[in-house]
Amino acid sequence: MRKVSTVGVRAPGTCGSRVLGVAPQSGLCVTAAGTIVDGNVDGSKGAVKAVRKRGVDGRVRRFEEIPHTGRNGWINLLKFWRENRFQQLHKHMEGTFNTLGPIYREKVGTLSSVNILMPSDVSELFQSEGLHPRRMTLQPWATHREIRNHSKGVFLKNGEEWRSDRLQLNKEVMLSAAVKRFLPLLDEVAKDFCRMLQRRVEREGRGEEGKRSLTVDPSPDLFRFALEASCHVIYGERIGLFSSSPSLASQKFIWAVERMLTTTPPLLYLPPRLLLRIGAPLWTQHATAWDHIFSHAEARIQRAYQRLTSSKGRGSATEGQYTGVLGQLMEKGQLSLDLIKANITELMAGGVDTTAVPLQFALFELGRNPEVQEMVRQQVRTSWAQAGGDAQKSLQGAPLLKATVKEVLRLYPVGITVQRYPVKDIILQNYHIPAGTMVQACLYPMGRSSLVFEEPLRFNPSRWSGSREGAAFRSLAFGFGARQCVGRRIAENEMQLLLMNILLNFHVSVPSSEDLKTTLTLILQPETPPKITFSKL
Numbered sequence: 001m002r003k004v005s006t007v008g009v010r011a012p013g014t015c016g017s018r019v020l021g022v023a024p025q026s027g028l029c030v031t032a033a034g035t036i037v038d039g040n041v042d043g044s045k046g047a048v049k050a051v052r053k054r055g056v057d058g059r060v061r062r063f064e065e066i067p068h069t070g071r072n073g074w075i076n077l078l079k080f081w082r083e084n085r086f087q088q089l090h091k092h093m094e095g096t097f098n099t100l101g102p103i104y105r106e107k108v109g110t111l112s113s114v115n116i117l118m119p120s121d122v123s124e125l126f127q128s129e130g131l132h133p134r135r136m137t138l139q140p141w142a143t144h145r146e147i148r149n150h151s152k153g154v155f156l157k158n159g160e161e162w163r164s165d166r167l168q169l170n171k172e173v174m175l176s177a178a179v180k181r182f183l184p185l186l187d188e189v190a191k192d193f194c195r196m197l198q199r200r201v202e203r204e205g206r207g208e209e210g211k212r213s214l215t216v217d218p219s220p221d222l223f224r225f226a227l228e229a230s231c232h233v234i235y236g237e238r239i240g241l242f243s244s245s246p247s248l249a250s251q252k253f254i255w256a257v258e259r260m261l262t263t264t265p266p267l268l269y270l271p272p273r274l275l276l277r278i279g280a281p282l283w284t285q286h287a288t289a290w291d292h293i294f295s296h297a298e299a300r301i302q303r304a305y306q307r308l309t310s311s312k313g314r315g316s317a318t319e320g321q322y323t324g325v326l327g328q329l330m331e332k333g334q335l336s337l338d339l340i341k342a343n344i345t346e347l348m349a350g351g352v353d354t355t356a357v358p359l360q361f362a363l364f365e366l367g368r369n370p371e372v373q374e375m376v377r378q379q380v381r382t383s384w385a386q387a388g389g390d391a392q393k394s395l396q397g398a399p400l401l402k403a404t405v406k407e408v409l410r411l412y413p414v415g416i417t418v419q420r421y422p423v424k425d426i427i428l429q430n431y432h433i434p435a436g437t438m439v440q441a442c443l444y445p446m447g448r449s450s451l452v453f454e455e456p457l458r459f460n461p462s463r464w465s466g467s468r469e470g471a472a473f474r475s476l477a478f479g480f481g482a483r484q485c486v487g488r489r490i491a492e493n494e495m496q497l498l499l500m501n502i503l504l505n506f507h508v509s510v511p512s513s514e515d516l517k518t519t520l521t522l523i524l525q526p527e528t529p530p531k532i533t534f535s536k537l
């Protein structure tokens with residue numbers, strides 16, 4: 001047991017590297033606030049436990065006693081700007097947990113949060129999220145909708161309004177009957193992607209015919225794949241992005257989403273309406289990017305609407321035929337056209353980078369871990385053969401493939417935190433948290449914590465097959481509870497199907513297996529997209 005001195009920002013509650021430390025060790029650590037942490041962080045089998053805690057004098061500590069990174073939000077904001085911490089917020093969080101312990105407070109500009117990383121604490125948070133869970137509002141997005149008079153979709157809504165939209169969307173994208181409907185569409189796009197890649201390897205690759213290899217940065221193709229897949233599932237429309245001349249409008253949509261994401265984080269800490277009034281370029285870029293996303297969606301929604309109404313007029317030409325999420329929502333008529341537009345636009349904006357980027361990480365990790373790749377391929381091959389090529393059955397018989405996606409998102413979560421405002425007072429790490437406080441579950445530091453995962457830096461999908469690490473509140477990349485990602489089933493199936501088709505057709509390797517440097521826009525990305533070598537099997 002050791003007492004930790006309290007100096008400057010690092011002072012309160014320091015548990016040092018024991019929380020996330022690379023060097024595993026065992027022992028108790030007394031924080032400055034007097035909380036006892038049972039620090040058995042031995043990385044050996046069975047040793048990783050949730051942190052137990054109680055006040056030394058048996059009392060719950062006050063909110064103000066939670067370790068923090070400095071009281072003055074404006075000074076913190078200045079530091080963030082000066083040191084470019086927005087882009088490295090995931091690393092900043094990891095470092096701060098190492099220094100301050102498993103819970104800390106942070107104020108940046110006007111935004112205050114309590115940050116946690118232990119699964120047991122996230123479970124506590126989940127139990128107090130209430131019937132209408134709330135996340136931190138992305139104010140620049142909300143302001144854009146308000147000034148342009150657009151309705152908001154589920155991402156930006158709260159309360160009963162959110163719930164009623166969400167229940168309708170769940171039926172079309174989350175329930176297993178819906179998955180069954182859209183899965184063949186995703187499979188078709190994944191297969192076309194592989195055919196396009198085959199042609200490219202044959203045309204541009206090296207080596208003898210039939211056994212060629214090609215080393216490329218696959219990210220532009222992965223973005224196209226994700227957009228093609230989204231359009232097929234959402235609008236029921238193929239947009240031909242794998243052709244030799246993909247449309248410029250689609251490329252512009254991809255750029256607009258990228259711009260919208262990169263301009264979001266700096267705008268979170270400043271009042272958008274003030275920036276709008278002074279004509280700040282950052283705000284103009286953000287709003288213009290959103291305008292583009294909206295007009296892209298609007299054009300497609302109009303087309304789909306005309307298609308649907310004209311086929312209805314001709315008799316039921318589309319009866320029994322799946323017309324995409326948009327068609328389903330229109331046919332059911334439970335949401336107004338305005339709300340359908342708002343939600344469909346959000347699904348489109350949220351559906352491209354979120355899957356294209358983890359696919360880059362997945363190919364990189366499979367490439368630098370050839371034994372893992374081979375193990376997954378064997379399972380996928382057997383399952384695919386047994387299922388006679390049926391996509392859904394093939395996925396069901398390949399748990400390692402599902403675990404691969406989970407493992408990628410553990411190490412590289414798309415969103416680095418999930419936020420909630422508890423509806424009642426709760427106790428986390430023996431500190432009192434008043435209702436209405438913004439609490440963030442920090443996924444990046446959690447995924448890399450030796451308290452939570454054995455050998456956290458090892459890419460090991462098999463870790464999810466045992467019961468222990470499959471335990472609750474460790475795999476949180478899609479959030480949790482009723483407000484979890486509504487695109488989850490689309491995303492999981494889309495990524496699994498693409499990886500399945502790639503593994504059946506190519507061996508994947510990487511020219512450099514050095515760790516990837518990551519950077520945060522609104523989502524976690526590689527600083528430079530990794531190069532991947534595809535060799536025909």
Ligand code: HEM
Nearest residue numbers: 154155347350351354414477478479480483484485487491
């Ligand atoms: C790997 C891919 C993805 C990841 C990791 C991811 C992650 C997340 C997370 C963490 C949330 C917040 C959940 C919470 O607060 O508990 C979320 C919400 C959301 N996501 Fe995703 N997402 C992904 C793909 C997608 C896709 C493909 C779509 C659209 C097709 C989508 C649309 C949305 C929407 C609309 C919400 C707001 C849901 C609500 O508030 O009710 N996401 N996502």
